Amino acid sequence: MLTTVNNVDTERSLKMTLDGEEVSFSDGETIYEVATRARREIPTLCYDDRLEAFGACRLCVVEVEGIRNPVASCTTKANDGMVVKTRTEAIEKHRKTLLELVASENRNLDVNPLSGYASQELTKLVDIYGARTGRFQGKKSGTTNTNDKNPFILRDYDNCISCYRCVRVCAEQEGDYAINVMNRGFHTQIIAEFNNDLRDSQCTFCGQCVQTCPTGALGDKKALRDAETEGEIKKTRSICPYCGVGCSVDLLSKGDKIVGVLPAMDGPANEGALCVKGQFAFDFIQNADRLKKPLVRRDDGELHEADWDEALEIAAQGFLRAKKRYGRHSIYGVASGRAPHEAAYSMQKFIRASFGTNYIDNCSRA
Amino acid sequence: MSNPLRDMEKPDVIFAIGTNMTECHPVAATRLKKALTSGATMVVADPRKTRLAKMAHLHLPIRVGSDVALLLAMAHVIQREGMIDDSFIAHRTTGGPEFLEHIKQFTPEWASEICEVPAEDIEQAGLIYGRGNPSAIYYTLGITEHICGVDNVQSLCNLALMTGNLGVEGGGINPMRGQNNIQGAGDCGAVPANFPGFQPCGDPEFAKKFSEAYQTEIDAEKGITKVTALNTCGNGIHAMLIDGENTVVSDPDKNHCEHALKSLDHLVVIDIFLTETAELADVVFPATAWGETDGVQTNTERRVQRLRQAVPPVGEAKPDWWIVSEIAKRMGTPGFEYESAKEVFNELCSLSPIYAGLDWDRIENGEYQWPVPEEGHPGTPRLHEKEFKNGRGVFKVIGYRDPAEVISEDFPLWLTTGRRLQAYHTRTQTGRSAGIEYLLPNETLEVHPDDAATLGLAHGGLAKLSSARGTIEIPVKVTDMSPKGTVFTSFSFANVPVNVLTGSGYDPVTETAELKVCPVKVEPV
Numbered sequence: 001m002l003t004t005v006n007n008v009d010t011e012r013s014l015k016m017t018l019d020g021e022e023v024s025f026s027d028g029e030t031i032y033e034v035a036t037r038a039r040r041e042i043p044t045l046c047y048d049d050r051l052e053a054f055g056a057c058r059l060c061v062v063e064v065e066g067i068r069n070p071v072a073s074c075t076t077k078a079n080d081g082m083v084v085k086t087r088t089e090a091i092e093k094h095r096k097t098l099l100e101l102v103a104s105e106n107r108n109l110d111v112n113p114l115s116g117y118a119s120q121e122l123t124k125l126v127d128i129y130g131a132r133t134g135r136f137q138g139k140k141s142g143t144t145n146t147n148d149k150n151p152f153i154l155r156d157y158d159n160c161i162s163c164y165r166c167v168r169v170c171a172e173q174e175g176d177y178a179i180n181v182m183n184r185g186f187h188t189q190i191i192a193e194f195n196n197d198l199r200d201s202q203c204t205f206c207g208q209c210v211q212t213c214p215t216g217a218l219g220d221k222k223a224l225r226d227a228e229t230e231g232e233i234k235k236t237r238s239i240c241p242y243c244g245v246g247c248s249v250d251l252l253s254k255g256d257k258i259v260g261v262l263p264a265m266d267g268p269a270n271e272g273a274l275c276v277k278g279q280f281a282f283d284f285i286q287n288a289d290r291l292k293k294p295l296v297r298r299d300d301g302e303l304h305e306a307d308w309d310e311a312l313e314i315a316a317q318g319f320l321r322a323k324k325r326y327g328r329h330s331i332y333g334v335a336s337g338r339a340p341h342e343a344a345y346s347m348q349k350f351i352r353a354s355f356g357t358n359y360i361d362n363c364s365r366a
Numbered sequence: 367m368s369n370p371l372r373d374m375e376k377p378d379v380i381f382a383i384g385t386n387m388t389e390c391h392p393v394a395a396t397r398l399k400k401a402l403t404s405g406a407t408m409v410v411a412d413p414r415k416t417r418l419a420k421m422a423h424l425h426l427p428i429r430v431g432s433d434v435a436l437l438l439a440m441a442h443v444i445q446r447e448g449m450i451d452d453s454f455i456a457h458r459t460t461g462g463p464e465f466l467e468h469i470k471q472f473t474p475e476w477a478s479e480i481c482e483v484p485a486e487d488i489e490q491a492g493l494i495y496g497r498g499n500p501s502a503i504y505y506t507l508g509i510t511e512h513i514c515g516v517d518n519v520q521s522l523c524n525l526a527l528m529t530g531n532l533g534v535e536g537g538g539i540n541p542m543r544g545q546n547n548i549q550g551a552g553d554c555g556a557v558p559a560n561f562p563g564f565q566p567c568g569d570p571e572f573a574k575k576f577s578e579a580y581q582t583e584i585d586a587e588k589g590i591t592k593v594t595a596l597n598t599c600g601n602g603i604h605a606m607l608i609d610g611e612n613t614v615v616s617d618p619d620k621n622h623c624e625h626a627l628k629s630l631d632h633l634v635v636i637d638i639f640l641t642e643t644a645e646l647a648d649v650v651f652p653a654t655a656w657g658e659t660d661g662v663q664t665n666t667e668r669r670v671q672r673l674r675q676a677v678p679p680v681g682e683a684k685p686d687w688w689i690v691s692e693i694a695k696r697m698g699t700p701g702f703e704y705e706s707a708k709e710v711f712n713e714l715c716s717l718s719p720i721y722a723g724l725d726w727d728r729i730e731n732g733e734y735q736w737p738v739p740e741e742g743h744p745g746t747p748r749l750h751e752k753e754f755k756n757g758r759g760v761f762k763v764i765g766y767r768d769p770a771e772v773i774s775e776d777f778p779l780w781l782t783t784g785r786r787l788q789a790y791h792t793r794t795q796t797g798r799s800a801g802i803e804y805l806l807p808n809e810t811l812e813v814h815p816d817d818a819a820t821l822g823l824a825h826g827g828l829a830k831l832s833s834a835r836g837t838i839e840i841p842v843k844v845t846d847m848s849p850k851g852t853v854f855t856s857f858s859f860a861n862v863p864v865n866v867l868t869g870s871g872y873d874p875v876t877e878t879a880e881l882k883v884c885p886v887k888v889e890p891v
């Protein structure tokens with residue numbers, strides 16, 4: 001298993017010719033992988049580099065000397081001495097025709113980017129290849145399951161191109177097998193188990209199918225609530241606030257509002273995966289219950305809003321009073337396992353530096 | 367975790383005990399699923415038939431709190447079958463001979479009585495773990511939240527030590543941390559026994575180091591734990607500063623806890639919501655939330671990662687470090703003139719040997735796993751590769767103990783508690799995120815169909831659930847997820863305050879509460 005990706009040149013010296021340039025590769029690599037490493041841009045639709053290559057869309061085809069028909073580069077292994085052309089006139093024409101066909105079957109080509117991580121893939125390719133020609137008057141395939149009342153995942157199969165990425169991510173990445181394929185060919189429809197609502201299936205609402213969908217057929221319903229909200233979408237790299245796995249996320253915000261979350265494909269802990277909490281439970285910070293001002297308990301026994309100066313002074317005086325009255329071992333600090341390091345560090349320093357004790361703990365004991 | 371998360375795709379044998387990983391650490395579980403796809407064998411020990419258990423090649427639905435007995439018998443089998451790693455034991459460990467002698471008495475038949483699973487299955491579990499090359503152990507709170515939590519962990523260490531499964535790719539002992547920065551809170555020294563970077567408080571050398579750094583004479587002895595502090599509120603402890611913890615709901619024995627906090631002269635709480643705990647405070651400060659705060663957190667594989675602010679804070683909320691510093695300054699405590707989170711983090715790095723090679727700018731891409739002892743060091747994805755921190759791995763001779771409370775005529779069923787996929791902790795966050803209630807509208811008590819029949823409980827009906835400490839009402843879900851004789855629920859919903867019931871005992875070493883085991887009785891309402 002420990003192969004040679006880093007020192008391909010020295011080890012076996014497998015070589016192929018790619019658009020006239022000699023490139024080395026290691027055993028087992030596909031033409032697509034070799035070409036991508038050599039900075040060729042081969043268009044793909046059914047490909048997700050986290051999944052087993054599938055070879056369904058045929059957009060990634062290339063010409064190989066000595067083979068009559070073009071081959072799918074994502075599923076064809078590179079061979080020593082192979083001569084490959086990635087962008088001939090014939091290939092480009094073939095790609096355009098394919099995209100025209102796909103475009104003709106899809107109701108909606110312009111998909112809101114809040115739909116999901118890969119939601120712009122088809123649209124981008126259609127535009128690069130100028131494939132909005134309307135040359136084919138296709139029937140619409142699939143149907144929308146708008147009855148599914150789940151709050152997270154939009155299922156609009158009118159936009160489905162049968163790339164099976166959702167099915168494959170669910171099976172291969174999640175091991176959940178929550179969705180499946182019904183029928184074959186034009187009538188293909190991606191269905192939840194028993195053609196039911198996702199909630200009644202094995203689905204865990206991890207959102208991975210949404211994020212890999214290249215057309216917006218599956219969309220992030222929660223993020224799309226803000227489709228019409230004013231403002232540019234800003235991306236901020238951060239970490240999920242829930243469990244200890246520490247998945248990397250890109251927070252999507254418009255103005256002062258977080259509108260959605262994208263999994264970070266290069267996140268070291270998650271490599272693009274998320275669970276329902278990290279994917280969809282981000283809006284608690286915008287909840288109306290958030291504390292907005294300091295509160296102090298007044299003579300009536302109730303908590304009332306106060307300004308910072310007053311509240312800080314009361315807090316500080318209370319600790320000084322306890323220390324004077326009961327000694328420095330009468331004050332205790334409990335830090336959070338949820339807040340960042342700076343909170344925990346300053347909490348422990350507060351106790352140690354103010355009272356000279358080690359009377360500090362965190363919530364890991366419960 | 368001794369090993370990095372990416373190692374989870376590589377074990378030959380997976381032994382998962384006391385972890386409902388597909389619900390509590392779903393993304394980590396996806397990696398185990400990949401290992402299974404590529405041919406790994408998995409043994410799961412868990413009272414409940416969790417999703418992980420259903421994926422296992424062998425599921426041992428052991429009685430809650432009987433883990434040590436199972437692990438002793440597995441060790442027994444491994445030794446009897448000659449599957450121990452003699453060279454590892456000789457060169458890397460101490461206490462091996464005593465331990466190997468000790469386990470001779472603990473046969474699978476003996477453990478079978480205690481664990482309430484067949485002796486053959488225990489035998490198989492030992493054989494599978496012993497044969498694996500490598501075998502990896504994964505566990506969570508199902509192991510630690512017991513009066514014998516330390517014994518449980520130590521028993522797992524014994525297994526890994528006797529088979530040489532430490533310091534190897536795809537092996538190790540891997541606790542999955544439940545909260546995003548619980549590892550970090552420990553790293554930062556927010557514990558009574560350690561200064562930042564796990565430098566022990568009891569050691570005068572470190573007490574001196576921090577006394578100098580903090581310009582105050584600091585005790586050269588450990589502090590008391592939170593459990594002890596709560597037990598002495600009003601009688602020793604008179605003031606508390608609590609940051610971001612809903613103690614009243616998450617801690618065991620809720621009534622005791624509430625009473626403790628009420629008997630303080632002065633309680634200050636920093637949080638993002640007015641939690642049940644904050645409601646008891648004299649002063650409450652609004653903290654900035656995730657998404658509004660720049661900072662650092664460490665994940666379960668010791669990876670130090672940056673949190674970044676995406677939007678401005680709501681209202682007048684301020685970062686926790688700023689609030690704490692302002693209180694400190696007003697008390698005349700020196701050393702709190704921070705201008706940014708970066709300054710606070712860099713001070714931590716300067717005082718903590720495991721972070722010595724890090725600073726705010728270096729962790730930009732999150733590629734470091736501590737220890738990072740000096741600048742230029744690549745970090746340490748896998749612990750114990752060449753040696754253990756203190757030289758050798760130590761075998762501990764451990765015996766089985768019953769839980770603090772065992773079932774009786776009055777309380778004939780075992781209650782065990784846990785988390786749910788869609789809810790997090792006390793739901794202060796997931797409960798306030800739109801849509802989550804569609805997936806998890808309320809809490810239920812999971813009861814085996816046979817028990818439901820005997821007790822006259824109907825699916826969806828209300829039940830009265832009581833322990834020696836209290837009673838709550840809760841809707842019933844009849845399911846074979848729970849084994850016969852054991853009921854399950856989570857502590858996520860404030861309207862079903864399960865921790866009114868729990869709290870029968872604490873681990874004598876860590877004072878971790880026995881949240882996982884509590885004898886109860888269930889009656890229809």
Ligand code: SF4
Pocket residue numbers: 166169170174176177178179198202203204205206207208209210
């Ligand atoms: S949300 Fe996750 S589990 Fe559900 S169908 Fe999509 S990929 Fe599968």
Ligand code: SF4
Pocket residue numbers: 240241242243244245246247270273274275276277278279391392393394
């Ligand atoms: S996305 Fe899920 S698995 Fe990942 S850190 Fe968040 S809660 Fe944990």
Ligand code: FES
Pocket residue numbers: 043044045046047054055056057058059060061072073074075
């Ligand atoms: S990307 Fe190769 S066939 Fe679709």
